[in-house]
Amino acid sequence: MASVKVRFRELSVDGETGCLYYQVICRRIVRQVYTNYRILKSEWDTTTKTIKASFVNEGIGTREEYLRFVCRRVNLELSRFHRIVVSLDNGLQACTADDIVRRFEQATVEQSLPCFMRGIIAQLKLVGKCRTSETYKATLNSLIRFAGENTILDEIDSDFMMGYEAYLKSRQISMNTVSFYMRVLRAVYNRAVEKGLTVQKYPFRHVYTGIGKTVKRGMSITYVRKIKELSLPCNSALDFARDIFMFSFYTRGMSFVDIAYLKKSDLKDGILTYKRRKTGQQLIIKWEKCMQEIINKYPQNVTEYLLPIIRYPENKRKQYDTALHLVNSQLKRIAVQIRLPIKLTTYVARHSWAGVAKSNNIPLSVISEGMGHDSESTTKIYLASLDTSVIDKANELILKSI
Template sequence: MASVKVKFRPSSVNGKEGNIYYQVIHDRVVRQIKTDCRIFESEWNGKTSAVAVPVLASIERKNYLQSVASRIEWNVKRLTAIIALLEKGNKSYTVEDILVKFNRQADGQSLFPFMQGIIEQLKWLNRIRTSETYSATLASFMKFREGQDILLCEIDSDTMRLYEAWLKANGNCPNTTSFYMRILRAVYNRAVEKELAEQKYPFKHVYTGIDKTVKRAVPLKAVKRIKELDLTLKPHLDYARDMFLFSFYTRGMSFIDMAYLKKSDLKNGILTYRRRKTGQQLTIKWEKCMEEIVTKYAGRSVTQYLLPIITNPLADERKQYRNAIFRVNAALKEVARLVDLQIPLTMYCARHGWASIAKSKNIPLSVISEGMGHDSEETTRIYLASLDTSVVDRANSLILKDL
C-alpha cells in the first residue's frame, strides 16, 4: 500500500523560510508534491513531522502556522482517501495515478465545493427550484459544521446522526430533517458514482421518511368570508386575498404558475398554461371572477405577465416571485385572523380547499385529478386522504353522543 509523508526542506539561504512538501511512495517509487507552505526551520518538528508553533511567536505568526498545519492535515487526509479508494479498486495503480487524482480533485473530494458544483449544474439546467433546495441544505449543513468543510470519504453514520440531533435541537420537524437528509444522500451517492467516496451507507440510521401530516382544508364558508372582507384600507391584505382567491378560482393553481402566467396565455376565453412542477398543460375556462382580479391590477405591471407578481422587467424574476410569496403568505395569516379561521392560511390552502370542497360535492376523483393537474388518480387519492378529517370527526361525535 502507498504511504504519505510530510517533509520540510530548509532554505539554502540563512534566515529564509523553507517549504513543506509531501512525499508519496508506492512500489518503491517516490514522488514529491510541492506546496506553497513556507515556514522557518525553527517552526518545524522533525521528530513528529509537524509544524511547531513557538511560544514567543506573534499572534499573526501563530495564526499563520496554525493555518499551515490545518492545510497539511487536510491534504494528507485527501491523499489517504485517494489511496484507500485505489486500493479498493480491482485495478493496480501507480504513484502517478495518486498524483493525478490529487491534482484533479482539489475541489471534488470535499462536500462543500462538490455540492456547490451540483447546485451550479442544476441552475444551468434551469432546475431553479431544485437548486434552491440544495442550496438551503448546504447552508444548513455548513452551519452545523460551523463552516468547516468535510471530505466526502469522512461522511459516515456518526456524522449524520450528529447532524440529525443538531437539526432536532434547533427546532426542525421530522419532515424538514428528512428533507435535508434525502438531499445529502443524493449528493453522497453521486460522489460514490464518481468514485470520490466509498459507499458506507452513512444515512442508514437517520430518518429519511415522510411523516403524514393532516392538512386542514379551508371550507367553502371560510372562502366566502375571505371574499367578502372589506380590505379597502389595507391594500397589502387586499392583494394577498385576491391572489388567494385567484388560485382558488383556477382550481388551486400554484403561486409559481400564477407568477409566470403570460397575457398571451389567455385566448378566446380559455387560459392555457403548463405546470412548472410537472410540465403538464392545463386549460381553464375564463370566468368573470378571474377577470375582475386581473382588471383590478391591470395598471400595476408593464411586463408580459398577467398578474402583478413579477412586475419589474429589469429585476431578477425568481427573486420577485420569492419575495411576493413571502409577503402574501405573511399577509394571509392576518386575513385568517380577520375571518376567525383557526388554521395557518397560506396560498397552498387554496389548492387544499378546492380539492376538499370538490370532494365534498361528490365530484368524481378523475375530474378532481384532471383539474389539479395530477399525474394519476392515485396521487389525488393520497392527496385527498390527508386533507380533511371532518367526516371522520363527525362520525366520532355521533358515536360519543351514545355513551
C-alpha cells in the first residue's frame, strides 16, 4: 500500500519561507512532488506535520487568510492522491510511486476546472455574449481565491461547495451574490458532466442557489419628474446622463447596453424595433415625441447609432463600459441634487417604469411587474404573449403622467 504525506522543506536562511511538498512512498521507492505553497518555519507544526492551528483557526489578516488557503489546497490534493492510490490498488497491475505521481500531474492538467471554465468564457466571447463572459470570469476569480488554480473537476463535491459558501459568507458577500456564483458554477459543472469529464455528484444540493428580494431600486413618479425638470448645464455630462436615464424610462426601462447599440435603422415609420442583448427577445416600441426630443439634442451625431454613446468602430465594448461608468457617476450627482433616498443608476429607470405602471393599475400581464416576479421565466412568458399595441398604450399612459 502506498502512502502520501505532506512535508516542509525549510531554508537555511532565517526569516525566509520554505516550501511544502508531497512525499510519495510505494514499494520502498520515494518520490517528491513540490508545490508553490510557501510558509515560514514558525508556521509549521513539526509534531502534527501541519500548519499550526493558531494561524489557521484564530488568525485575522492577509497572511492568515493565505495560510487557510494553503490548508484547503493541501487537504484537497491529499484527497486527490488518496483517490489515485485506491484506484491503482484496485487495478490488476501493481502501482509504483511514479504511477501515482504521473496520475496526479495528469489530473491537474486534464481535469483543471479553471482551464475548462476559461474555455467556456472564450466561447461566450466568440458568440458575442461579452457580459455573460465577464460574469463567468468574476465567478472564476472568486473560486480561485478560495481554492487556487489547481482545482480539478473531480474535487467538486458537496463538501467542497459548502466550504466555498462558508468562505464567501466569511467575506461578507451578499447571499444573492453567493447564489449567483453557485448558479454559474453549477452550469459549468453540468456542462463538464455532459462532456464526460467528471461524474455527477450533485454538489450544489446543500448550498444556496435561490434568489432573494433585492433592495428597492425603483422610485416614484415624483422623483422622475424632478429629474426631468432639473435645471442642468446644456451639453454637459450631467445633462447627457439625465437624457440617457429619461430615454430609458420613456422606452419602458430599456437597459443601457441596448440603448448604446440602438441603430438609426432600428427606427422606421414611428416604430422602434430592437433585440434585447441579454435574452435575444425582440421588442417593439411606439416612437413618442419625448423620445425624439432627446435625439434632436444631438444633431452632431453622425454615427450609425441612435445616441452618441459608441462613436468609433473600434473597441465598441470599451466605449460602452466607459460611457456606462460616466453616466452612472453623473446620476449619483443628480440623486444628491434631488435628495433621492436610493442609489441612482441607469437600471433604476427600468424598476421605476414598472413601479409607476403598477401604481397606474396597469395589468401585471402588461408590465410583467418588472422585478416583482419570483422567476425570470415567468416574466418571459408574460412578455412573449403580449400584444405590442397593449404595451404601447400602457407606455403612453405612463409618459402622460410626467
